[in-house]
Amino acid sequence: MALLELDGLTRRFGGIVAVDEVTMRVAAGEVRAVIGPNGAGKSTLFNLITGVTKPTSGTVRFDDHALTGLSAYSVCQRGVSRTFQITALFPEMTARENVRLSAQARHARRWQPWGGGAVFADAETRADAALERLGLTQVAHRPAGLLSHGDQRLLEVAMALSQQPRLLLLDEPTQGLSVEETEQAVDTLSTLLADGAMTVLLVEHDMEVVFRLAHMITVLHRGSVIADGTPEEVRSSEDVQRAYLGGLA
């Protein structure tokens, strides 16, 4: 049984079908890339999985529990963390405070309205560990809004990581990064994912990143799945080549 199961997942906006009968199985420990031309429905798919948008029809099952229809915060509490395509941070808090708040969300007493020494200490330990893994320890005390774009993208990943999710959704983590920054980010991510402990869904435009990190690829085109398999299978698929008008790199 797969960790994440999507069945006939569909989302309509008026006359437009953004996500069309998407069925997908992601096994535990797998890194699955979701690719496709612009407007293919990738971000909508993420929003459907994480509860930001409700599906018109179809289901999402995570670890054999229904995720469909749950609110965004409930989905997160079940062990699904994500980053966003457009960087979403707390700009006036330091990088460390950003990750701390994220880690705090996993604590049983996260709502405690007094004291908090134990809650904060625990969250800070996890935050420091996540910052370390993403190479952000140097900038931990800088306000998040003042970090470089590359560091901000990594900070979002650190936030998601600090929640020790069982399923991690990365929405275009290298978007807007320079060539060097992308190299660094991919190095960091590939070290992170090397032990196979985390299951990852990755939306990416940069094919080199995809081929370096992904075990499996799903290709979306106009909301539906047109190919699904290993990188080699997808690379040689004619459907995919046609959709991308000229083939993959």
Add this chain to the structure above:
Amino acid sequence: MTAIKRNSLILLAVCVLALAPTGLPPYAMTLLTEALILGLFAMSLDLMVGYTRLLSFGHAAAYGLGAYAAGNLLLHTSIPLVFAVLLAALFSGIVAIGIAWVCTLASGVSFSMLTLAFAQLLYAVAFKWTAATGASDGLAGIPRSAGPFGITVFAGRAGFYYLVLACLVAAFIFCRSLVQSPFGAVLRGIRENEAKTLSLGYNTRRYKIAVVAVSFMLGGLAGALYAPFAGFTNTELLFWLFSGQVLIMVIVGGAGTLIGPIIGAAFFMLVSNLLSSWTDSWALFFGAIFILFVLFAPQGIWGLATRWRSLSSTG
């Protein structure tokens, strides 16, 4: 400004305030007491506006609920003053849960307009519900009931002043503890990016309802203190202009600092007293001051003061 410096300043201020009855004439004592009550009221709003970015145009509802509840308790029962005040504050907080539940169905501007609508609703109800509120006449002759154990110390000017001061200090300590707690950290997240906070797994609506309830409880405490202070209540306490005044106190004093709003209240009382000798168009001046601060000094008086101090200590 370091925490130690800030705490020392606060302690100093409390000591000075504690000594006030020994030196000040009765008229000044009355003004000071009212300023402290308004300071408590403004600080309660800061939890919503400054710490969670929940802009309320209807906070007078909290004050009015507390004042009318306390007024009724003191007039119609023999509950001692202190308990009546605390009960009235609790009442305001509990009613606020319902109000907040409704208002948090929306966010942003819609939230603000709902808070205004709610306060207007209470205002209209107060006019009609003669039994509970005395309609447009309000409640009068509110006593500072004795007890427990027959103590009447709060009936006197100094005694009541110390009660108000104690409430303000206790509320301040409570608020500070709240904003520095994990709950407070979540509020800050909501303030800076609610969508992100939600996606991190926090049920942000619940936190918002909770902070509104606490804010109303403390605002209600202020209103509940006002009723026996003035000896009367009336519908003016629920009027939208009053909601506006307290919002101005928060912003001009310095939102998100707890101290700032208290300073804002003092500033407001000072200026309106000075103004009243030659004009009663306070609304004009405060409207203008408000706009000027929003435009040029959004961090408020306390924000400016702390920044100046930290600049001057490094520069």
Add this chain to the structure above:
Amino acid sequence: MDFLGFLVTQCLNALSQAALLFFLGVGLTLIFGIMRIVNFAHGAFFMLGAYVGYSAVHLTGSFWASLIAAPLLVGGFGAAFELGILRQLYRRDHSAFLMVTFGLTLIMGEAIRLLWGVAALEVPAPKILSGIVFILDEPFPIYRLFLIGAGIVVAIAIWQFLERTRLGLLIRATSQNAEMVHALGTDVRLVRSAVFGIGCGLAGIGGVFAAPLVTASLGMAPNAVIDTFVIVIIGGMGSFAGSLIGALLVAFVQVFGTYYFPNLALALMYLLMLTVLVIRPGGLLGKEA
């Protein structure tokens, strides 16, 4: 009293009320459509229109003159305020606009009190419009019929203005894509000032029309703002047609609601606002071209 007659007159009542509300709502929605801000002072501009109308009538003896003078003066004041003050705030977040327009409400309320006093003012309707007609044996004020007519005329005028004139085109374009309009060489800031002025002017003219019915008074402002806000939430912020629908809905609820539940007028408005916000929590986002 026969039921049909009652129904028809109450409907006409509601339509005349809708006309007034429409003046308010269309102004606010135009402002929001272009500037993405909610003008908290909208009720104050409405009030100002009523008071300026009162003075104009007493100065010139002509109601018609005040119908022209009031919106020009009120709109001009609004545009000046936008130019001087609101312009500084576009880079800030929206709560700053709300607070500044709230401050403006205080200032305007007090200025009006200083200039015109506290007593509610009577503004008499012009002679030809006072008096009543009989509709299905029920008496009905001619002035209210006039209001319905005025509402229709103004609605058509605004619609044509938006569709046919250059400024109207600029306004519609700016509300969809301000950057593009700017790139094409128009000073978007001027469009914004013009829109704010027009929006306030519409509120002002609403005030003049309302004055003979309501008698200008200082309590108008906050309730007018709430009513207007409900209208644009129902219709969708930035939608001209929406403000028409919203005005009709709110007017009917108010008129029939007040008749059957006289004590609950304000509560009804509040309930309506709640219902709409629950059904359309994205009320602020609903925007049609």
